[in-house]
Structure formats: C-alpha cells, structure tokens
Amino acid sequence: MTVPASAAPVPGPGPGGGGDGWVLSTGDTAKNYSPTFVGNGYLAARVPAAGHGYSTMPIVTQSELAGFYGAPAAGQEERASLPAWTTLGFGRGGDVYGIEGWSCGFGQLCPAAYGKVSGGAFLESSHPGSIVGSYLAGLNSNDTPTVGGGGVIPIRNAPAGPATLAVRYGNGSGSPQTIHIGVNGTLRQLSVPSLASWDDWAVVTVPVTLNAGANTLEVTVTEGDTARVNIDYLALYPDGAQPPTQIAPATVGTTTKYRQSMDLRTGVLTTSFDWTSPAGDTTSLAYEVNANRADGHLGTVSVQAVPHWSGPATVVDEFDGRGLDHASTTDPRVDGKTATLSQTVVSNGNLVTAGLNSVLRVGGKTVPTQAIADPGDGGAGQRATFPVRAGEPLRITKYVGVASSVDTDRPLAAASPQQAAAKTAAHAAADGYQRALARNRDAWSRLWQSSISIPGDPTMTAQVHASMFYLLASVRAGVVWSASPGGLSSDGYSGHVFWDTETWMYPALLAQYPDIAADANTYRQQRLPAAQAAAAALSTPDHPIKGAKFPWQSALTGKETTPDWSPDGKQEIHINSDIALAQWQYYEASGDKTWLRDKAWPVLQGIADYWATRAVPDPAGGYAIRDVKGPDEYHDNVDNSVTTNAGAQASLRIAIRAAGILGRAADPAWRKVADGLKIPVDTTTNIHPEFDGYSGQTIKQADVTLLQYPLAVPMSPGLAQNDLDYYQQRTDLDGPSMTDAIVTIAGAALGSRGCDVYTSLRKSADPYLAAPFDQWYETRTGGAFDFTTGQGGYLQEFLYGFTGLRWGTDAVTVDPFLPPQLPGVDLAGIKWHGRSFDLSVGARTTKLTLRSGPPLPVRVGSDDVRQVRSGAVLQVPTRHPAGDATNCGS
Numbered sequence: 001m002t003v004p005a006s007a008a009p010v011p012g013p014g015p016g017g018g019g020d021g022w023v024l025s026t027g028d029t030a031k032n033y034s035p036t037f038v039g040n041g042y043l044a045a046r047v048p049a050a051g052h053g054y055s056t057m058p059i060v061t062q063s064e065l066a067g068f069y070g071a072p073a074a075g076q077e078e079r080a081s082l083p084a085w086t087t088l089g090f091g092r093g094g095d096v097y098g099i100e101g102w103s104c105g106f107g108q109l110c111p112a113a114y115g116k117v118s119g120g121a122f123l124e125s126s127h128p129g130s131i132v133g134s135y136l137a138g139l140n141s142n143d144t145p146t147v148g149g150g151g152v153i154p155i156r157n158a159p160a161g162p163a164t165l166a167v168r169y170g171n172g173s174g175s176p177q178t179i180h181i182g183v184n185g186t187l188r189q190l191s192v193p194s195l196a197s198w199d200d201w202a203v204v205t206v207p208v209t210l211n212a213g214a215n216t217l218e219v220t221v222t223e224g225d226t227a228r229v230n231i232d233y234l235a236l237y238p239d240g241a242q243p244p245t246q247i248a249p250a251t252v253g254t255t256t257k258y259r260q261s262m263d264l265r266t267g268v269l270t271t272s273f274d275w276t277s278p279a280g281d282t283t284s285l286a287y288e289v290n291a292n293r294a295d296g297h298l299g300t301v302s303v304q305a306v307p308h309w310s311g312p313a314t315v316v317d318e319f320d321g322r323g324l325d326h327a328s329t330t331d332p333r334v335d336g337k338t339a340t341l342s343q344t345v346v347s348n349g350n351l352v353t354a355g356l357n358s359v360l361r362v363g364g365k366t367v368p369t370q371a372i373a374d375p376g377d378g379g380a381g382q383r384a385t386f387p388v389r390a391g392e393p394l395r396i397t398k399y400v401g402v403a404s405s406v407d408t409d410r411p412l413a414a415a416s417p418q419q420a421a422a423k424t425a426a427h428a429a430a431d432g433y434q435r436a437l438a439r440n441r442d443a444w445s446r447l448w449q450s451s452i453s454i455p456g457d458p459t460m461t462a463q464v465h466a467s468m469f470y471l472l473a474s475v476r477a478g479v480v481w482s483a484s485p486g487g488l489s490s491d492g493y494s495g496h497v498f499w500d501t502e503t504w505m506y507p508a509l510l511a512q513y514p515d516i517a518a519d520a521n522t523y524r525q526q527r528l529p530a531a532q533a534a535a536a537a538l539s540t541p542d543h544p545i546k547g548a549k550f551p552w553q554s555a556l557t558g559k560e561t562t563p564d565w566s567p568d569g570k571q572e573i574h575i576n577s578d579i580a581l582a583q584w585q586y587y588e589a590s591g592d593k594t595w596l597r598d599k600a601w602p603v604l605q606g607i608a609d610y611w612a613t614r615a616v617p618d619p620a621g622g623y624a625i626r627d628v629k630g631p632d633e634y635h636d637n638v639d640n641s642v643t644t645n646a647g648a649q650a651s652l653r654i655a656i657r658a659a660g661i662l663g664r665a666a667d668p669a670w671r672k673v674a675d676g677l678k679i680p681v682d683t684t685t686n687i688h689p690e691f692d693g694y695s696g697q698t699i700k701q702a703d704v705t706l707l708q709y710p711l712a713v714p715m716s717p718g719l720a721q722n723d724l725d726y727y728q729q730r731t732d733l734d735g736p737s738m739t740d741a742i743v744t745i746a747g748a749a750l751g752s753r754g755c756d757v758y759t760s761l762r763k764s765a766d767p768y769l770a771a772p773f774d775q776w777y778e779t780r781t782g783g784a785f786d787f788t789t790g791q792g793g794y795l796q797e798f799l800y801g802f803t804g805l806r807w808g809t810d811a812v813t814v815d816p817f818l819p820p821q822l823p824g825v826d827l828a829g830i831k832w833h834g835r836s837f838d839l840s841v842g843a844r845t846t847k848l849t850l851r852s853g854p855p856l857p858v859r860v861g862s863d864d865v866r867q868v869r870s871g872a873v874l875q876v877p878t879r880h881p882a883g884d885a886t887n888c889g890s
Contacts, residue, residue, distance in 0.1 A: 021453065021461030025261040026772035035059060036262050036773035037489045037786065038269050038289055041476025041516075042066045042296030042409070043402050044488035045086050050098045051260065051271025051287035052301055054084035054320040056113050056123050057250055058133045059785060063323050064488040065354055066481040067406045069495065069556040070326040070347030076563060077555035079484070079495020080347040083379050084323035085356060085400045086289055088301045089316040092309065095277035097253065097285060099316050103154035103214075104248040106163075107238075110153045112136035112219065112231045114250055116322070118377065119220070121149035126782060127170060127199050127230065131247055135170070136219060136231040139179060145227040150179075150220035153234055160212035163236050166205045166243055167219075170230040172198030177229045182218030183208045189222075192229055201232055203243075210236065253277045262773050264462075264469040265448060266441050267293060282308045293447070294439035296409060296476055297424045302397040302433055305388075313388040316372065317360045317398050319343050321379030325491055331418075332380030334371035340425070341369075341382045344418055351556060354404040355418030359429040360384065361397050397433045401425030406556070409478035447472060450512035450829025452798050457823060463765060464798060466774035467791035471505060474788055477515045482523040482554070485778070487788035496553040496561055497523070499575050499631075502582035504738050505792035507710065510589055511799045514831050518595075521586055524550065524579050525599050527558025528606060534560060535610050543616070547609025550575050567636050571629035573614070577647025580607045581710060584654045588807035591833040597662050605664075608655035611648040612669040615677060622676035630691065632703040634732075638691035643703050645677045646711050661809075679713065686719055687726045698732050702739040708746040709800070720750055736778050740764035741793030745801035748817040751879050755888035757801075758819035758881075765794055798825050802841050807832070811857035811865050814839070816846035817879040820886055832856070837868070841878060848874040 026033060029049035035058070037046040045063040048055030055061050063082040070080040089099035104110035113123050113134045124137035136151045169192050171177050176194060180187045192204055217234050221227045237244050258273040272286040284306040292298040307313060319341065321329060327347045334341050339360040346353050360369060360382065369382040388394065401424030403410065403417040410420060428436050452468065454460045474487030485500045486492030501520050509517040524531075531548035539545040551560040552572040562569030583600040586592075611625075618624040625648060630641035652674035659666035682689050688704050704727050707713040708720050715723075724743055731739055743760040767780045768790055776791050778784040799805060802825045804815025812832050818824065818841055825841040828851075835853030840846065848868060850856045855867045860876055868874045 021458045021465050022265045023261055023263050024462060024466065024773045025259060027259050029258070029260070032771040033058065034770040034773070034775055034785065035061060036269060036775060037470075037473065038267055038291045039064075039473030039488045040267070040291040040293045040296050041472065041474060041488070042479045043291045043299055044473060045084065045289070045291065045299065046489060047086060047269050047271075047289050049260065049271075051269075051273075051285075052289060052303070053087040053089070053098045053318075054323050055250070056117065056134065058125065060123055060490075061323065062325065062490050064491065064495070065402060065404060066479050066488065067408070067556065068327075068347060068352050068354060068404055070351050071349030072326070073349070076494070076553075076561040077351070077557065077559070078326055078561070079491040079555070080327040080352070081323055081325035081491055082327070082345055082354065082356065082402070083329065083343070084320035085299055085358070085402070086301050087316070087318035087320045087381075088287075088303055088396065088398050089318075090283065090285065090303060090305050090396060091277055091314055092279070092281050092307075092311060093314060095253070095279050095281065096314050096316050097275050097277070097283070099318070102250070102252060103156045105156055106158040106236050107244045108246050108248040109233045109235045109244055110155070110217070110248050111233050112151050112153070114248065115151040115153040116377070117151045119149035120146040121151060124230070129199060129201050130232045131168075132250070139221050139227040139229060139231075143228075145221050145225050147221050147223055147225075150218060151231070153217040155215040155217055155236055156213070158210045158213060158215050158236060159238075160210060162239050163208055163210050164205050164239050164241075165208045165217070166203050166235040166237070167192075168201055168203045168232040170198055170201050170232065171195050171228065172200065173228040177227060178225045179227050179229055179231075180220050180222050180225060181206065182216070182220060184211060184216050185218075187218070187220065187222070189225070198230070207239070208236070264465045266444050267291065267469070267473065268437070268440075284308070290437070290440055291473070292436055292440045293443035295424065295428070296479065297402050297421065298428050298436065299400040299402065300397060300428070300433065300436055301400070302395060304393055304395050306391065306393045307388045308390055310388065310390045312385055315360065315362065315384045315396055316381055317341055317358055317369070317383075318372070318381035319356055319358070319379050321375060321377035324378045329378040329380070332371075332374070334369060334380075334382045336369045336371075336382070339366050339369045339382065339384065340422070341380060342418060342422065343380045352404055352406050353417055354402065355416065355421035357401040357418065357421040357425040359399045359425040361399070361429055361433075362386065363394050364432060395433065399425045399428040399436070401428070408480040447513070451827075452795065453826045454822065455824045455826055463769060463774050464795065467776070467794050468508070470775065470786055471508060471788055471791055471795070472513070472516070475509065475516050475519070477519060480519045480522045480526065482520045483788055485787060485789045486784045487786060489786040489788075492784040494553075494555070494561070496555055498553060499572075499578040500789040500792070502578040503710070504789045504796075506582050507585065508792045508795035508799060510585060511805070512829050512831060514586065514589055518586060521583050521600065524583070525603055527554065528603055530558030532606060535606075544613060545610065546613045547611075548576070548603070548606030549573065549610055550579055550607075568629060568633070571627065571636060572633075573628055574630060574641070574644045574647050576607045576610055577644070577651045580604055580651035580654055581647070584658070585807055587658070588809055589832055591809070593661065596658060601658060601662060601664070604651075604655045604658050607651050608670050609667065611652055612667060612673045615648065615673050618676075618678065622678055623673050624678060630703050631701060631706065632690060632699040634698065634700045635691065638693075640678050640680070640692045642679060642688050642690055643706050643711070646679055646707050646713050649674045649677045649679070650711055681719065685722070685726065687722050688719070696730060699727065699730055700732055701735045702731075702742040703727070705742045705746055709742060709749065717750055720746065721752065724750075724752070734779055734781060736783070737764065737768040737776060737787060737790035738793030741797050744797045748801040749804060749815070751817060751882060754881055754883045754885050755819075756881070757817070758821045758885065758888050761797060761819070764797065799827065803827065803839050803846070805830070805839070808859065811859045813859040814846065814848060814876055815860075815879070816841045816876060818843060819881060821888060844878055846876045846878045848876070
C-alpha cells in the first residue's frame, strides 16, 4: 500500500483552533484517509469515517481494553477485542444512519471488504490493486484451510432468473485453488487458476440463478478446499451484458457538508454532516466520541441531531459483535425502563471476563427501549422510538461503562466486572454529558501542562502533539499493562509487549509523565516470577543459568508468548537489558531509593544474575554471549551481538551501582563478566562490527547505533560518527520507522556535520505519517498502525536529541543542538527528583526555567554543575552543525 503524507492541520472546533497544532481535521475521506482512535489508557476504540460504530474500511475499527488477553486452544496469549461499543444510530423507521444494513445493488461491484466477514477470515490490505484498498483474506492460514471462514454479501434489486456472477481474486500460490461460492445458501466449488504473484488480480465468472429482489452471495471454505486465495469483489449482472464498473458505496444513503476533527487537547473526535436516507429524509448530525480521561472505565458517544422532517424517530444503541476478536459474548440484556444495555465478554480460554454496560439518554432524559433482534454475531442492542419535529435539535448520548476481571486500577473484590461497569455508566448518565465532557477536559488539561512544540511551525507541532496524544491514549497511571507496538489502537502484534515499550515509548513518557512511565516498570516487576522460572528452565548441569529471563513477547502472565516457530523467544535476549535500563532510568529521574530497594532491585539483581551465567568464557579471553539475535532481526544465531553484549554489560554495571546505593552485596561475577564482555572495534574501518563475522550485510533497524544512545558506551567522536555513517548506508529503507530517531539523537550529541541531523529528523517521520490525523505506519509500505513505537522514537528526538537532556542521579545534563531549519524547540513540564522545569532551545541560546521544587542541579559540560532556583533562568549556548547545513533539500 502507499502511505499518504501527513496533512497540515485544518481549522476546526475545540480549544486553540486548528492553527496551533491541536486540532486535526478533514472534509474528504475518499482519499488519503486513515481513521483515528480515541483512548484514555484503559479503554479505546478506532472510529471510522462514519463518526461512530464499526467498519472494515480502510482499516478494521477495533475496540481495545487494557489487559484483555485471550488464549486459543492451541497457541499463545493474544489481545482480544471487545464488540464495537461506539455504535449509536439515528433515523426514521428502518433507515437508521450507520447501523448494519449494507447491501450491494445488482449490476454493481460488491467489495468483499464491505460484507460480513466471519469464521476466522479477515480483511487485509498488504497487496495493492484491490478496488477499495482491502480484500477478504485468511481463507487459508499457515497452509491450513480456514474451514467455515468467509464473507456474506446481501444483494438488492435483482431480477429473477439466470445471471452472471463475477469473482475477482488473487492467487499467487503457484497452483489452482478452490473455495465455495454460495447463492442463497446453495454452494458450489469454484477453482481459480494461479497468477504471476500475490499482487496480481483476475476475474472468473460462473452462471447463477437469482430470486427477484433480495439475494445473498457467500464466499466460504468447506472441507476439501485448498483456499489459498484472496477475494476482492463479487458482482452480479445480466447474462451477455458487459461487466459492471460502478463500485457499491460503503454506506447507505448520502452525506454532504462532511467534516471530521480530532481535538488532541481533549481527545474528542467530532464528525458532522448532513445525511439523506434512502427514503429521502435529511438529518444534520454531529457525533462526538470520547474515551473519558478522568474515568478510564467510561466511554461516551453523543450525537446532536437536527431532523429536517417530522414524525417518529428511531435511535439504536449497539454493541456491534463484528468487532469481537479472540472473545465471545454472553448474557445480553436490556432493561427497557432504564434504557440500559448490558453484555458480558469472555476472552478465549476464559482468561479474562469484561462487563459492558450502556445507558441511553435522549435530551438528558430516559426513554423506554426494547431489545433488538439477536444479530447472531455476538452483538446486542436496544432501540427507542419517539416523535421529533423538523428543525428541533436534540442530543442523544450513550454512556458506556467497562470493567474487567484483571483491572489494576480498582479493587477487584468490590464488584464483578458487570456490576462495576453498570455503576460507571449509571453515575455518568446521572451527572449528564456536559459534566462528563468537563471532567475529561480537565484531566487532559492537567496532562498537557507538559508539552512539546516547535515555535512558528504548526504542522510539525501537530505531529509532535499527535504522537504524544496517541501514546497517552494507550497508557495511564494505575493501569499496569504495558504498551504494545500498536498501543490500544488495535490488536496489532497480538497486543504483545516487546522491547518497544522500554526502549522507544517509555523514555518519551519518563521525561514528562513519570507517574505513567512507572507502570511500565511495575508490569515487569509483577512478572518477575515468570522470568525467574524461564531462566531456571534453561539451566542444565553443563551450563547452569541463574536469575531472570524476561520474555521477548509478553502478555497477561509474563510467560513467553513468541510463536513456537520463531527463534526470537530464545535469541532476542537483549530484552533483559532494555528492561534493566528502564528500571535504572526511573531511579535516575525520580531519586526514589525506596522504590529502588523494594521494586527495582529484585529485577536488576535477577537480570544481572542471568547475564553473569548466560555469558560464557571466551577461549581468546574475556566473555562471549553466543547464539543470539540483536535488534537487527535479519540475522539469527549470531555470536557476540555488540548491542546485546553492551546491554548486558550496562545491566551488570547498573546492578553493581544499585547494590552500592542500597548497601547490598554485589556478586563478584557481575563485575568480572561486565569487564570481560567483548565490545569489539574493527580497526580497519573504525566501526563496531554488529556481530562476530559481520561483513556489511543489510540490517533491519537501529542496532549498533544504540551503543551511543541510549546505552552511552564510551567511544571517540570519530568512531561514533563512523558507526552512524556506516550503518545508515546498510539499513533497509523498508525497515521500521524508529531507526532514524537514533541517528537524529546521536547526531545531535555529536554535532554531526551539515544537514545530517535535520535530514534524519525528516526521514524519521515523513514517510510514515498518515493523513489526516498524523498517525504512524510501521514502515514506508504499511505494517502496524498506529505504530506507537515510531511515535516514541520521534518524541525522543525533541526530548533528548535537540536538548541534549540526560538523566543522572545527582543532576540533569543539558547540551542543546539545533539545525538551522528548526526555529526552536519548547518543552514544558519536564520532571526530575520532584522538580518541574521548562526548556526552550533557541537558535542562539537555550533557556532552562525551574517551574517548581527545590534548586535544580544542571550539568553543563563535563564538570560544570549549576544550581537553578525556582523562577530563575539558566542560559546555555545552543550548538549548531558544522559546515553548510542550510541546503538540505525539501
């Protein structure tokens, strides 16, 4: 797929307007559009162009809940998704905006992506050329046909009798493949030839017989099918006629005056438009969707409706089961007197139980509701009918309460998930919508007392604000579930926790939100017993292993959740060092010795013991770590990955320092192994070779460059610059988006020449940003979305790159650097040892202002420590690139 460039913010509603980098808007979702998501760090939902509800286009809109993991009968723990909780439709009679009812006309191209997908099939967009950007896939997974998987498309306005059915498919398997096609429940097997590649498409046609009016088309897999095929569209048309060319629209009815805006300052997504139903009724609608920041267990969907017609109106409040993933639902109930809808969701393997509860209000009042018919997809809903008059506005709001059996921010003994969810929804409904909005606004306002902006550049400021917003939308204080590479925007990467948290997202939070960052460390601390068991399981009489081995992929229990077929769980052991460094960074930033003793020390000790026993004596002297994979995931089974070794060395030395601070005994083996680990330098090229035998092969992502930041391995400036130059030329352009952030930060520290730093800043963001809401793709061609790992790296460029900010136990270090293309970088609300301070990096001078707390020790240069008192300003010269840095291209 082609990733669209980011759009500059357009003026829209909300505080600050659109010109200050806080409101991102669009009036056209037909191109360069990726739907955004709302989240409060516990509850989240991606919201489609329709402004509410569920959609498969152009990205499946999932509803996520922190800690909501399931386990299939055979396989690893994985994040489960809730039914879509954001569905709230309005209309007259059966014409209700945005409620399931899509169908395709006879004589139209019917995208399989618009149909009802079930049975393990899914939508995909990785191969180009489909008519609407995604297609039906998953009919065969890992060479196993997905029996029962497929999609259903309702057809309207068909004539009775014979017709032609066209099926557009992709098949790059190298051999013919079979699936079954159904018309009104009658199935027949269809064989489709192989094509040149999976990026090619072809059409096959079959004769069918139709009923007059409504018909049903089905694609499914039955026993005996091979099914390695993707389906783009189906189309019905008269025998002998030319195939249709018109693509069926994704929604029912037509919209005009469309505008969708995300207010990053409040987390409210607003979608406004005029909708004309198929029957010709026009209604002005303005939806607001929010995951409440003040109460993580509350979500609201509110629509201001102005009907331009009079008569009985219908409101539908649903939990849309099409959003379910790795979970099932039970006990759907509707209390019509209180207009309350409830449902229980259980993740696969009965790992986690969640309660959903929705209270519906019209004009702030209760209206009687009735349960809607069971849709058969795990969903549930309620419907209300009442009279309206043309031109009279009314506000309709659903208050959604959510709780689960593994919540970390409420007493689990106090109430069952359903009881807790019901209490949240009922209290919010009693308080009213404006009160819920005000509490949400105040909670976000407190967070935004810390901010990052680029003076005079609202577009880049919006990108920075958006990156922090999406990161904050996925984490919150008290919710001890660490962030996955997709945050709470989706179940990407199965919702697993990797090094992405500690190395990429966590440092971006630590600087300004240490209370939130602390929970990423707590997540690891609570799973220490599982890590200790994993290390013990590796121990043999010939090679005893001590300490703790944390999993490469972690989920609910802290057990290894990397798929069995992947070597990463055994080889990407650098995750231990990523965790140790994050634990130590929090101590440096907080100075909390009690926390270090009671919480972090057991983790640091366990990791140090692991490295001291995992390393082996090298016949050439010192110690080696063999059979690993470093951050460069293109190379398995290597010895002495320089980044793995450097991380192990840093972890051992951190444990030694912590032991000294706490008065604990440090195992003598820790120092012996740390001093003996190989950190080789190739004296011919004056670079660090990535691993033993490395000879310049293409690498996936930042690896050796991590030695400079965050590992801070001592080296000469020449060696450091050589590493940057050498590995930039060998890094795959199609690798993930966070790599160039390290080049920017390290280059700023070095004062790299010319355009190097500014160019790497642009390369770190521009190819990955998606319009119109400045979300991130994992790679230039797609991948995980919204990619919080890339956002974390980008934010670190401003927090640690251009400021030169580094943590210390006795002082903070500031060493600013600014390319001439940046007018400056302003940071507010940085935290250290109970202080709060601001940094303003200017073209000539950088100013540090202590906002609150006792005097702040600031290290300027290697030995100069200055004390800054509250309200005082410390001025430091800003460094600039050597050589010509003014002509850096577009």
